[in-house]
Amino acid sequence: MKKIIVANWKMAPASFESAKKTFRAIKKTADKLHNVQTVVCPPVLYLRELGASVTGHRTVLGAQNAFWNEEEAHTGEHSPDMLVRVGAKYVILGHSERRALGESDVMIREKVRACLLSGLYVIACVGEKERDAHGGYTKFIANQVRQSLPKINMGKQLLGNIIVAYEPLWAIGKKAKRAASVEDAVEATIFIKKTLVGIFGKDAVNIPILYGGSVNDQNAGEFLEQESVNGLLVGRASLDPETFSRILTARKK
Ligand code: PEP
Secondary structure: OOEEEEEEOOOOOOOHHHHHHHHHHHHHHHOOOOOEEEEEEOOHHHHHHHHOOOOOOOEEEEEOOOOOOOOOOOOOOOOHHHHHHOOEEEEEEOOHHHHOOOOOHHHHHHHHHHHHHOOOEEEEEEOOOOOOOOOHHHHHHHHHHHHHOOOOOOOHHHHOOEEEEEOOHHHOOOOOOOOOOHHHHHHHHHHHHHHHHHHHOHHHHHOOEEEEOOOOOOOHHHHHHOOOOOEEEEOHHHOOHHHHHHHHOOOOO
């Protein structure tokens, strides 16, 4: 099965010129890889122009957010259909940095619903703030999964467009001391898969679960070797094309 590797560029790079250069360099490596689906999620302003250099299906684009309503009166927002029109195939929803700004599970659920109905692949992020010794964090994750995904009667088609990213907050970003261990990631991805099957039934067994949090070119290979880890969501390390290319090619089996 293909691994899905997602670059979350967040609010960088500062110039479109630099974005174009980085994207081209990543694409050069990514287009050669038949066992990896590469998804680059730049700031939304760059989507249309980067979209012009997308060829084929191995390297595609995604957005980092979307609004749930297609009506016009929502200052500052962009609708799922608009994203589709500028070339996005995927969208990251419920990232912890957006949750920290006040995005609730209910808002995320509405966004997931709208994006699925627009035909986007949704990467729904979940993950605990911290780990307690008694496994209480598993309840937190299960609850996030349940609350952040819509209860619409999803046929196989819509279910097939859902991806879940396990991103423990303590492992994300500059302040993180370390990535999750491979064991932590395997345990959590299996747990999330079980939770999804509990919600949506046996078809949910095919929902890809990614790991994200301080992934780099040193640890990517080990995560990618794990059967339960269907890919990676990469922040900082995705802005350096050489490092990211090494992550894309880190898969040994
Ligand atoms: C992220 O923000 O989704 C992320 C995984 O960041 P980093 O790789 O920089 O920890």
